Amino acid sequence: MQIAYQPLAQGEYNINYWFVHPLTGKKLVLRVNTGSQMHLEKQIEYEYHALELLKDSGRTPVPVFVDGSKKELPYGVMVMEFLEGSALDYRKNLMEAAECLADIHSVPVNDTDGLISPANPLQAILDECNQMVQTYYNSDLGEEKKKVQIRRLLELGQEKINAIRDYDGYRCCINTELNSGNFLMNGAGKENYLIDWEKPLYGDPVQDLKMGMKKPRCVCRFRIWGIFLHRRQPSGKQM
Numbered sequence: 001m002q003i004a005y006q007p008l009a010q011g012e013y014n015i016n017y018w019f020v021h022p023l024t025g026k027k028l029v030l031r032v033n034t035g036s037q038m039h040l041e042k043q044i045e046y047e048y049h050a051l052e053l054l055k056d057s058g059r060t061p062v063p064v065f066v067d068g069s070k071k072e073l074p075y076g077v078m079v080m081e082f083l084e085g086s087a088l089d090y091r092k093n094l095m096e097a098a099e100c101l102a103d104i105h106s107v108p109v110n111d112t113d114g115l116i117s118p119a120n121p122l123q124a125i126l127d128e129c130n131q132m133v134q135t136y137y138n139s140d141l142g143e144e145k146k147k148v149q150i151r152r153l154l155e156l157g158q159e160k161i162n163a164i165r166d167y168d169g170y171r172c173c174i175n176t177e178l179n180s181g182n183f184l185m186n187g188a189g190k191e192n193y194l195i196d197w198e199k200p201l202y203g204d205p206v207q208d209l210k211m212g213m214k215k216p217r218c219v220c221r222f223r224i225w226g227i228f229l230h231r232r233q234p235s236g237k238q239m
Contacts, residue, residue: 005030013037013198018082027082028064032075037199038116044068044076049114050200051080053173057103059193083193085184093185093192100183100192105172105205115173115202119166125207126157173200174208 005017013035036043048066055062061080068076118124136142176199184193
């Protein structure tokens with residue numbers, strides 16, 4: 001029995017196809033992993049595991065199958081449910097996006113559940129920035145003035161981080177790479193989702209809100225996220 005796989009979306013490290021299961025008639029997504037931003041040998045299994053942890057939120061794709069053996073293909077693969085929706089519109093859907101995030105951030109996850117958990121999330125972000133900017137530093141195409149500015153900004157960031165202690169607040173499974181295209185929005189009173197979980201961490205949920213902070217009108221509305229999240233916390237759970 002042949003299955004027709006149709007192109008869905010492609011990023012730097014994953015290629016996605018949709019197909020219809022020949023027996024159930026259900027629409028599914030085949031995700032082909034071609035690399036790892038986190039430098040993990042078992043990248044596709046890591047993403048599958050995160051989706052398993054979050055499936056009860058009702059806000060993320062339910063994973064169905066994973067194979068990272070690379071026996072049949074030179075890449076790891078995962079099958080998950082297909083979710084409908086359109087990209088987040090900052091002017092229309094912020095309330096729904098905040099509620100979606102709060103549902104995800106309130107899923108109980110522990111430090112023993114297998115997610116990477118940096119002791120100091122800010123330091124981890126700065127370390128990643130330093131690593132990624134090396135390509136620009138080493139390029140002849142890079143402007144020397146901008147290289148100096150970037151170095152200074154990173155140095156200032158390090159000074160701020162050195163003045164604070166390791167994070168000991170509320171942790172949960174966070175996406176770390178939010179953008180409007182990773183939300184699948186269907187509107188108020190309907191199902192809204194967050195997809196693309198290739199870099200999840202067990203960390204500070206505020207890290208996910210950086211997406212909202214990029215646009216001035218988002219700041220006040222994303223305060224609603226805190227209200228939604230607080231209402232979802234079990235009694236006695238500290239944020």
